[in-house]
Amino acid sequence: MDFHQLSSRKPDTSDIAPETVLHEVFGYGEFRPLQGDVIHEIVAGRNALVLMPTGGGKSLCYQVPALVRPGTGVIISPLIALMQDQVAALLQLGVRAAFLNSTMDFQQARDTENALLTGELDLLYCAPERLLQPRTLELMHQASISLFAIDEAHCVSQWGHDFRADYLGLDILAREFAHVPRIALTATADERTRKEIAERLSLTEARHFISGFDRPNIQYRIAPKTNANKQLLDFIKAENQGEAGIVYCLSRNKVEATAKLLCSKGHTALPYHAGLPPEVRAENQERFLREEGVIVVATIAFGMGIDKPDVRFVAHLDLPKSLEAYYQETGRAGRDGNPSVAWMVYGLQDVIKLRQMLEGSAGNDHFKRVERQKLDAMLGLCEITTCRRQALLRYFGDTLETPCGNCDTCLIPPQTWDGSVAVQKALSCVYRTGQRFGVNYLIDVLRGSENERIRQSGHQVVSTFGIGADMSASDWKSVFRQLVANGHLRADPEGYGALQLTESCRPLLKGEVPVQLRKDPVVKAKKGTSQGSRIKEQITDQVGWDALRACRKALADEQGVPPYVIFHDTTLFEILERRPANLAELGDISGIGAAKLERYGEAFLKTLSELGSVAPQAD
Structure with a gap:
């Protein structure tokens, strides 16, 4: 990897405002809600805990400060694929980025380490287990570090769904690199998990930035x-x-x-x-x-x-x-x-x-x-x-x-119905058959099925046999599903699938409280239109769209990156709609920074010109 070549691709961002970096490097006109506040906090050298929904722009919260502050931003990431994806995207922007992980041979790793020590990297991605190795920590002490970003920070939570033991060791950053700002980021954390992240990563005194969790699209x-x-x-x-x-x-x-x-x-x-x-x-x-x-x-x-x-x-x-x-x-x-x-x-x-x-x-x-x-x-x-x-x-x-x-x-608002009597029948059937059978057997008893298994068990004589013949098997499955979901029945912990009564079912069985059940819909929900239509439904020039996508795909294959790393669909659609006639107009489109404009601008303008959609430019 030629780091000197990479260095020449990126404009000098030292002493430049974060807003300028956002526009010149990433091609965006303004920060999203909270992004600017987070970035200025880190640029000022302070710590932060950030919760933003997926797609909310978390990566910019550390990428922009890493380009503004002197030194290299070190990003701790749990997955090799994520590192490679992010580095590929940053290289397309002209940013000097690299990763250290197990896919590299000795010489590649040594080259990357040397680039870090000589200040030729803006961002370095590293897995937590790699970072915590004594050799890597020593390397970090020798290098100039602008910030530490702990991505997917919910992995530190032992109550979470993605717990990773290596994340527990990241509290070392607060002790050994107290002068380096740290930012922990996640898209998924309830209040309990947020508290655990702050405590385990020594961020209780840091400012917490909590964006809305809504993904309206x-x-x-x-x-x-x-x-x-x-x-x-x-x-x-x-x-x-x-x-x-x-x-x-x-x-x-x-x-x-x-x-x-x-x-x-x-x-x-x-x-x-x-x-x-x-x-x-x-x-x-x-x-x-x-x-x-x-x-x-x-x-x-x-x-x-x-x-x-x-x-x-x-x-x-x-x-x-x-x-x-x-x-x-x-x-x-x-x-x-x-x-x-x-x-x-x-x-x-x-x-x-x-x-x-x-x-x-x-x-x-x-x-x-x-x-x-x-x-x-x-x-x-x-x-x-x-x-x-x-x-x-x-x-x-x-x-x-x-x-x-x-x-x-x-x-399609779901309907409800008074299931009090049906619930009594279902719970009573579980009790009368000895709490030893699964849902299909119980439904057969309720519906009065004269099958061999019921005859062998002698349950054709219990009081609940046949009392549910007025309801279909699927209706009864819905009743049992809701009873189990609400904790009134439980599955046999021994693993045989038998349903058993819980203490909470007592008032229901006695008919002391009414029960409203959800009626399962029989029609498929229609697609909503409140959030607009998809891009493919907005395209009026399919030939132009296909040509721009083909241009993007050819450039992506040439660079060895996914097509969206060149331009997102939203950027491509804006090109199609606005039909820029020159590089200046193309550069005004969201998502096209200086490096991408220089690298790909002429190719897309040529594609538009071949479509006959751009008027010849005057001399």
Whole structure:
């Protein structure tokens, strides 16, 4: 890597205002809410804890100060793929960036270390385990460091869904580099997690910047699971044909099967899970980033820090364990601010499986109690009859005054019904059959099925046999799902799937309190229009759009980077709409900084000219 060549690409930013760096290097006219305040805090040499939603512009909060302050900004990042993605994007901007990780050979690592020591780097990305090595810490002491940025800071929380033990050692930065400002950033943290981040990273005295958690461009939809594969295929075909997306599954086998199913239906779908060889995972992630319209089917191991802006949907075929996990995973959709969908189906077996996993875990009572609360909050979002976005934001301490108008419960308000009697029948059936059977058997008893298993058990003579024949099996599944979700029934902790009564069901069983149940919808939620239409729906010149995308793809292939690293779709769309006639006009478009204008400007102007959309320039 020729660091001297990189150095010549970047304008001298020393003693320059952050706003100038934002415009000249990154091509943006102004900071987003809170960005400017955070950046000025770090430039002044003070510490900060920053919570911003995914796509809210967290990276600029440390990248701009690293370019303004003397020395090298060191960014602690948990994933190799994230480092490589960010460095590739920064190099395109003319910024002197590099990473230190296990993918490098000895000479590459030595070259990077020398570049740090000689002041030829603006930003250096490093994994926490690499940073904490004595050799690396010694290197940091010898170098001029402008700041330390701890990305994905929620990884330090032992109560979080992405806990990483190496993050616990990062408190050493406060002790050994007290004069260097530190900034911790995350998109996902409730009040408990925020407090833990501040304590473990010695940021209790730092200023905390908490942006709103709302992602208004994401439409939230949750539906009962009937035939998950068909539901997924119908959803993609109806709304996301040819679009990039992520599908999350709980098990590796399900990941493989779902990817194979999608491929058989003509989609480009790739599996991603920890059981695949590292080279296969790396190749699949690379294809997802570089190619158009790729769907990744993955376990939760995929996606942290992925900067791909045009993910149009995130689908869950299994229930996440917490709202933190759900929020972070769905947040990988629509980073470009354009309309996207967070789609999920869930059913009774999801609830039973997660509750069994929780109770069977090796955690102590306190751990299990916290995890139960997190799962209950997740289930509450699924069964809610009011605005999902309001409930989601409320969990993170944020507020939305009025219903969002862009979630399924706002678009098609769910109906409720008086389920008091049905609940009594269901609970009584669990009791009368000895609390030893699963939901399908219980439904057969309630509906009066004369099958061999019931005859062998002798349950055709219990008082609850046949008393639920007036309701369908799917209606009864909905009743049992809501009873388990609300904690009135629990799955057998031994793992056999039998449903058992809990203490909270007593007043329901006695009919002492009325019970309102959610009626499962039978129609698919319509797409919302409150947040505008997608870019592809706004294009009036398809030939021009395809030509600009082809130009971008050719440049990306030539540079060996994903297309969005050249320009985001929003920038490309603005080029198409404004039809700039020269470099000065092109440079006024958001997302085009000085380095990109110099590097790619003529190619895009030539493409527009060939389309006949730019008038010949006067001499």
